Amino acid sequence: MSxxxxxxxxxxxxxxxxxxxxxxxxxxxxxxxxALVLGLIVAIIRRSAPSIVSAPVTGxxxxxxxxxxxxxxxxxxxxxxxxxxxxxxxxxxxLGIHYTTYMAEVYRAGIDAxxxxxxxxxxxxxxxxxxxxxxxxxxxxIRNTLPALxxxxxxMFKETPFFFVIYIxxxxxxxxxxxxxxxxxxxxxxxxxxxxxxxxxPTSLLIRRLEKKLA
Amino acid sequence: xxGVIGFFADLGPNFQLLLDRSPQIIExxxxxxxxxxxxxxxALLxxxxxxxxxxxxxxxxxxVARIFVEFFRGTSLVVxxxxxFFVLPQLPYPLGxxxxxxxxxxxxxxxxxxxxxxxxxxxxxxxxxxxxxxxxSALSISPARGMVRVIIPQAWALMIPSxxxxxxxLLKGSAIVGSITLYDLFFQVEQVRDRTGTWFAYLFALxxxxxxxxxxxxxxxxxxxxxxxxxxxxxxxxxxxxxxxxPPGGKTAEGGLA
Numbered sequence: 413m414s415x416x417x418x419x420x421x422x423x424x425x426x427x428x429x430x431x432x433x434x435x436x437x438x439x440x441x442x443x444x445x446x447a448l449v450l451g452l453i454v455a456i457i458r459r460s461a462p463s464i465v466s467a468p469v470t471g472x473x474x475x476x477x478x479x480x481x482x483x484x485x486x487x488x489x490x491x492x493x494x495x496x497x498x499x500x501x502x503x504x505x506x507l508g509i510h511y512t513t514y515m516a517e518v519y520r521a522g523i524d525a526x527x528x529x530x531x532x533x534x535x536x537x538x539x540x541x542x543x544x545x546x547x548x549x550x551x552x553x554i555r556n557t558l559p560a561l562x563x564x565x566x567x568m569f570k571e572t573p574f575f576f577v578i579y580i581x582x583x584x585x586x587x588x589x590x591x592x593x594x595x596x597x598x599x600x601x602x603x604x605x606x607x608x609x610x611x612x613x614p615t616s617l618l619i620r621r622l623e624k625k626l627a
Numbered sequence: 628x629x630g631v632i633g634f635f636a637d638l639g640p641n642f643q644l645l646l647d648r649s650p651q652i653i654e655x656x657x658x659x660x661x662x663x664x665x666x667x668x669x670a671l672l673x674x675x676x677x678x679x680x681x682x683x684x685x686x687x688x689x690x691v692a693r694i695f696v697e698f699f700r701g702t703s704l705v706v707x708x709x710x711x712f713f714v715l716p717q718l719p720y721p722l723g724x725x726x727x728x729x730x731x732x733x734x735x736x737x738x739x740x741x742x743x744x745x746x747x748x749x750x751x752x753x754x755x756x757x758x759x760x761x762x763x764s765a766l767s768i769s770p771a772r773g774m775v776r777v778i779i780p781q782a783w784a785l786m787i788p789s790x791x792x793x794x795x796x797l798l799k800g801s802a803i804v805g806s807i808t809l810y811d812l813f814f815q816v817e818q819v820r821d822r823t824g825t826w827f828a829y830l831f832a833l834x835x836x837x838x839x840x841x842x843x844x845x846x847x848x849x850x851x852x853x854x855x856x857x858x859x860x861x862x863x864x865x866x867x868x869x870x871x872x873x874p875p876g877g878k879t880a881e882g883g884l885a
Contacts, residue, residue, distance in 0.1 A: 416719045474874055478795060478840040479833045480802035483813055487829035573705035574803060584705050588713070597713035605710060609701035616701075 418599060425590045425600035432583030433607060439504050439582065440569040446508025447568070448561065451515030456545060458516070459523060477513035482577050484510060489578040503575045511568050518560045522553035559623040566612050566619070583607065634826035641823040645831065648819050655815030660839065662732045662811065663798045669737025670744050670797065671790075677741070678748025679774075692745075699742035704800050708735040712807040728809040732801065740797045744790060751786035752778060784854040791847035795840050802836070812836070845871050 454473060458466050476484070488506045489499060496502055526549050534544040573584035581589075587604040591597030645652065680692035699707070711734055716725040726734070755778050763773035805814035813832055820828040848871045855861035 416717070416722075475833070475837060478799075478844075479836045480799040480813070482799075482802040483829060483832050483836065486817075487825065487833070490825045490829070570701075570703040573703050576705065576806070577803065584703065584709065587706075588709060591713055596717070597709075598717050601706060601709050601714050605702035605706040608703050608706060609698065613697055613701045 416598060418596065421594065421596045422599040422603060424594075425587065425603060428586040428590055429583050429600065429603055429607065432581055432586035432604075435500065435575075435580065435582045436569070436572045439500070439507060439572045439575065439580075440565065442504045443507040443511065443568050443572075444565045446505065447511035447515045447564070450509065450512040452519050452550070454512060454516035455519035455523060458520065460541075460545075473513045473516060476510060481507070481510050481571060482574050485574060485578050499578055500580050503578055503580050507568060507571065507575075511564055514564050515561060518557045518564065519553060521560075522557035523549060525556050526552045555626065558626065559619050562619040562622065563616070566615055569612060569615075570608060630824075631826060633824050634830075637824060637827070641827045644819060644823055648815075651815045651818065652812070655810060655812035656835065656839075658729070658804075658810060659798075659801055659812040662729065662736065662801045662804060662809070663794075663839070663843075665729075665733040666736030666740065666797055666801065667794050669733060670739075670741035670793070673737060673741030674744030674748045674790075677745040678752065681745070681749050682752060696742045696745045699738045700746075704735060704739040705803060707739055708732070708803065708807060711735055728804070728807050731807055732804040732809050736797050736801060740793050740800070743796075744793050747786050747789040747793070748782070751782040751789075754785060755781045780854070780858055784851065784858055784860065787847055787851040787854060791844060791851075794843050794847065798836065798840055798843060844874065848873060 454469060457469050458473075461469070485503060485506050489502050492502050493499070530548055530552065531544070534548050539548070572582050575582045576585035576588065579585070584601075584604050587600035588597075590600040677692045677696055680688050681696070683689050683692070708731065711726065711731045712728070716723055759777060759781065760773075763770070763777060768777070801811060802813045804811050805817070812835055816828050816832040816835075823831075849864060852861060852864050852867045852870060856863050856867075861867065
C-alpha cells in the first residue's frame, strides 16, 4: 500500500516547481509594472481629458474589469500569436492590462483624496498643468494608495496560475504536468499551494504594516 | 475566414451558427450561473462565520479563524481547484473521494472568495462606531441580540460594495472550471470557435460574461439601497432605482483583496 505522501515525489517535483515559480515571479513583477504605469495614465485621462476621450476609455476599462482574465488570455493569445513569438509576453501584457483597470480605480480614489486646496494653490502659483500633476498631485496621491496597490500586486501573483490556459509553464501548470506524468498529484500540487502561501502571506503582513504606518 | 475582416464578413452566418448551438450555450450559461450563485452563497456563509469568529473574545476561536482565512487567501484559487479535483481522490481511505466537478467548483470558489469576504465582514463590523456598542450596554441589550439587530445591519450596508466586487471576481474566476471537466459558458463557446472564428466566439464570450456581471452589479446595488434605507440612511428602492445602474468601481478604495 502506498502512503499518501511520498517525500521522493515531493523532492522529484521541486525542480520543475521552482522553474515555474521563476516565471510566476517574473510575470508578477512585469505585470505589476505595466499596471502601475498604465493605471496612472488611465486615471489621469479619466480625470482631465475631454469627455470625448475619457468616456470611451471609461467604457473599455469597465469592460475589461468585468470580464474574465481567462477568456482575455485565450483570446489575446489566439489573435496575437501569429505576430508575437513569446506566449509569456502575451500573458504578462494581458495580466498587466487586466489589473490596470483595478489600479486606475485605486489611483482615482487617491487623486480624489488630495485636498482641493492643493489644486487651488497650484493655480494660484500658476503652475503649468503638467507640473501640477507631476510635482503636486501624483506624489500625494501615490502615498495614499501604496497599500491598495500592493494588495493588487499580491492578487496578481495569485492569479498567474490562470496562465495555464495558454500553456505557459508557470508553477501550477508544472505541478499538474508532473502529476499527469507520474500519476501522483498530491505532492506537486500541495507544494505549489504551500509555496504560494509562503510567498504571499509575509508580503501581505508587510503591506498591513505599511498601511498602519501611513495611516 | 478569421481576423477582424472575417468577423464582419461572416457576422450573419455566425449568428445563425450560434442560434443552432443555443442549447449548448444555454447549458453553459446555466452551469456558470449555478457555480457563481452557489459559490457566492457558500462564500457569504464562510465570510460571516469566519469574519465574526475573528472578533471573538476567545483567543482559540480567533486564531483558528485567522489561520483558515490566511490559508485560503494565500493559496491560489487554481491550486485549490486542482487540489480538490486531482489530489483529494488520491488520498487514502477514508479521506480520498471523488467529488462531482460542480461541487469541486463551488467549494473552491466559495472557500477562496469566502476567505477574502471574511476580511470584508470583519472590517465592516469593526468600522461600526464604538458608540453603538456603548448604546447597546446602556440599553442593556444582550451582546448576541445587539449583534443581530444593531451592529450587523449597519455593517451589512458598509460591506455590500466590496462584496459586489468580490462576487464579480468569483464570476470571472469561474471561467477556469472547464479544466476540471465542468462544461461552463466559456467551455461551450470554445467549442464553436473553429467554425465562427476567434473574434466572433471570444467577443461573444466576453459580452456574455459582461452581461452576467452587470446583473450582479444591479442586484448588489439594489441590496445596498435597501440596506441603507432600512437603517434610515437613504431613500427607498422605489425612489432610488436610477442608482441601480451605477458601475461598481470606485466605491471601494481599499483594494479589498490580498
